[in-house]
Amino acid sequence: HRVLLCEDIMSRDVISVDEHAPADQARHLLLDHNIRTLPVTDAEGGLVGVVGLRELTKATDAVRAVMSKAGTASPDTPAMSLLPVLTDGRSHAVVIVDAERRIIGLITQTDLLAAAARVHMADTTLAAA
Known part of the structure; x- marks a missing residue:
């Protein structure tokens, strides 16, 4: 089996907001x-x-006045390499971007945990066989 990549587990329907949008609009999108x-x-x-x-x-x-730096990765980054970022207590997601920093996906803590569980179950099944 091969290494799980970000493109394998990322959500592709990413909701985003323009930097000049009012904070209220961003709040509504999140909620x-x-x-x-x-x-x-x-x-x-x-x-x-x-x-x-x-x-x-x-x-x-x-929104621009209160945004923070985004954790990013490319689609071909090994997904498990995001573990330190997504367990730092501050980051809930990593944005997957192309070379021009356009958003192509997003990986949340839940996405990574679910992928890790699938890999673990597959490894356990192979070891038992």
Whole structure:
């Protein structure tokens, strides 16, 4: 079997918000879609950061004023290499980007945990055979 890559487990329908959008719009997107991390894009659609409810709690400005640096990876990055980022206590997702920093996917803690469980179960089944 081969190494599991980010492109194998990433969510492809990524909801994002423009950096100039009001904080209220970002709050609504997070709550309406029940997500924890919202990628923030520039006018060309490139990733410039991420925002979550914690940053938006008291924000009244545009999203750009409260966004933080995004954890990123490429589609061909081994998925398990995201483990340190997604277990740091601060990051809930890693944004998968192409060479121009356009968003092509997102991997959450839950995505990585589910993939690790599938790999573990497959390894356990092979070992028992």
